[in-house]
C-alpha cells in the first residue's frame with residue numbers, strides 16, 4: 001500500500017471537485033484530486049450537454065414538422081436515428097475531451113485514480129493501492145440515478161440517462177418513469193424524434209413546478225403532445241419476448257403496454273453511501289447524510305467539506321461550481337473558514353415550452369412574507385412576439401412582498417423561459433422592487449414585454465401601481 005500525506009484531499013473529479021482543486025492548488029502543492037471511475041464530469045458525459053444535444057435534434061424535427069403553420073412546406077420529415085445519435089455522441093465527445101485533457105495536464109502527484117473511502121477522520125483508502133492522510137477533505141462525489149426495485153424486472157431493458165447517450169440508433173418505444181426534470185426533457189425529446197413515449201409519474205407533478213396554476217397548465221400541455229400519466233401506481237414490470245411489459249393502475253383501472261425500454265428517471269441519490277462515511281467522525285442525519293452549512297460547505301465544525309450533487313442542496317451545474325469554489329477556498333485557508341455568496345436560486349428545464357423557477361417558490365414566499373404577498377401573472381397565449389413566432393403557450397407568475405414591493409420569486413412555463421429567468425434572477429439578487437424592474441427598458445416586439453405585463457399586474461396587486469391600461473397604447477401592439 002502506497003502512503004501519501006497531503007494538506008487537502010478532494011474526492012471526486014466532477015465539476016465541483018475540479019473547481020475546488022483549482023482553488024486549493026493556488027495555495028498549496030500538497031493536494032490530491034481522487035477519481036473513482038473516469039474523468040470528464042457528469043455534466044459533459046451523461047448530463048447537461050448530451051441531453052441538450054438530443055433536445056436540439058428534437059427541436060429541429062419539431063420545427064420542420066410545424067413549418068406548415070407558416071406556409072413553409074417541408075415535405076415528409078424523416079428522422080434518421082443513427083445520424084441523430086451519431087451527432088449526439090460526436091458533439092458530446094467534443095465537450096468531454098477538453099475536460100479530460102485538463103485533468104491529464106495536472107501534475108501527476110496531484111491526481112489519483114481509485115475509489116476512495118474513509119478509514120477515519122483524516123485517512124482515506126483509495127482503491128486497494130494507496131492510503132492518503134489529509135489535513136482537510138472535500139467530498140465531491142456527485143449523485144447517481146435512483147432506481148426503484150420493481151424496475152429491475154426489466155433486466156437488460158432497464159436504462160438510465162447514461163445509456164441513452166451511447167445509443168447507436170433510436171428505439172421504437174420507451175416507457176419513461178419520472179416526470180421530473182430528466183424524464184420530461186428526455187421523454188419529450190425522444191417523442192419528438194419519433195419514438196413512442198409514455199411518461200409515468202406518481203404524484204401528479206411535472207418538471208419540478210411548485211405553482212399549482214402553472215403546473216396544471218403544463219400538465220395539460222404535455223398531455224396533449226404525448227402519452228402522459230402523471231398519477232399512477234406501477235403494478236408489474238416484466239421482461240417479455242417483445243421487450244418490457246408494464247402493468248399500471250390509473251384512475252382506478254389497470255392498464256398494460258409493452259415497450260422496448262424502461263427509462264428510470266425517478267430522481268438521483270447522493271454518492272455518500274459508498275464512502276464509509278460513518279468512519280469520518282462527522283454528524284449524520286437520519287438518512288446518513290452529513291449535516292453541513294450551505295454557506296461554508298463545512299460539515300459541522302470539522303475539517304471536512306461537502307460540495308456539488310452529493311450534498312443534495314441545489315443539484316445544478318452552476319451551484320456545483322460555486323460550492324467547489326467556496327469549499328476550495330475554505331479548505332485551503334483552514335482553520336479560517338468564511339461564508340461564500342450563494343446566488344439567487346435559478347433553475348431551467350429545457351422542455352418546450354421551457355420551465356423556469358427563480359428565487360423563492362410561491363410556498364416559500366407565503367411563509368417568508370407571512371401571507372403578505374401578491375402575485376402578478378401573464379398568459380403568453382395572446383402575447384405579441386410569442387404569437388408571431390408561433391410559440392404562444394404558457395404562463396408566467398411573479399411574486400412580490402406587500403409593503404416593501406420587493407420582487408421575491410417567479411415560476412414560468414413558456415417561450416424563452418431560460419432568458420426571462422436570468423433577468424428575473426439578476427433582479428432578485430440585486431433586491432430590486434417591482435417598480436425598479438418596471439423602470440428598466442423593454443424593447444418591442446419581444447417576449448420580455450410579457451414579463452412587463454406580469455410585473456405591472458403584480459404592482460397593481462401590491463397596490464403600488466395603476467390598473468394596467470387595456471391594450472397599453474404606449475407599448476405597441478400585441479404586448
Ligand SMILES: Cc1cc2nc3c(=O)[nH]c(=O)nc-3n(C[C@H](O)[C@H](O)[C@H](O)COP(=O)(O)OP(=O)(O)OC[C@H]3O[C@@H](n4cnc5c(N)ncnc54)[C@H](O)[C@@H]3O)c2cc1C
Pocket residue numbers: 011012013014015016017034035036037038041042043046047048049051114115116117140141142143161182271274275307308309310315316317318320
Ligand atoms: C441527464 C442530466 C441532465 C442535466 N442537465 C443539467 C442542466 O441542463 N443544467 C444544470 O445546471 N444541471 C444539469 N444536470 C445536473 C448537473 O449535471 C450536476 O449538478 C453536476 O454535474 C454535478 O457535478 P458534481 O461535481 O457534483 O458531480 P459529478 O460531475 O458527478 O462528479 C462526481 C465524481 O465523483 C466520482 N466519485 C464518486 N464516488 C467516488 C469515490 N468514492 N471515490 C472517488 N471518486 C468518486 C464520480 O466518478 C464522479 O466523477 C443534469 C444532470 C443529468 C443527470
Ligand SMILES: NC(=O)c1ccc[n+]([C@@H]2O[C@H](COP(=O)([O-])OP(=O)(O)OC[C@H]3O[C@@H](n4cnc5c(N)ncnc54)[C@H](O)[C@@H]3O)[C@@H](O)[C@H]2O)c1
Pocket residue numbers: 148177178179180181182183185200201202203205206207208265266267268314315316347348349350
Ligand atoms: N435542466 C436542468 O437544469 C436539469 C436537467 C436534468 C437534471 N437536472 C438535475 O438533476 C436532478 C435530478 O433530476 P431527476 O429528473 O432525476 O429528479 P426529479 O426529482 O426532478 O424528478 C424525479 C421524478 O420522479 C418521480 N418518481 C419517483 N418515483 C417514481 C416512480 N416509482 N414512478 C414514476 N415516477 C416516480 C418523482 O415524483 C419526480 O417527479 C434535478 O433535480 C436537477 O437538479 C437538471
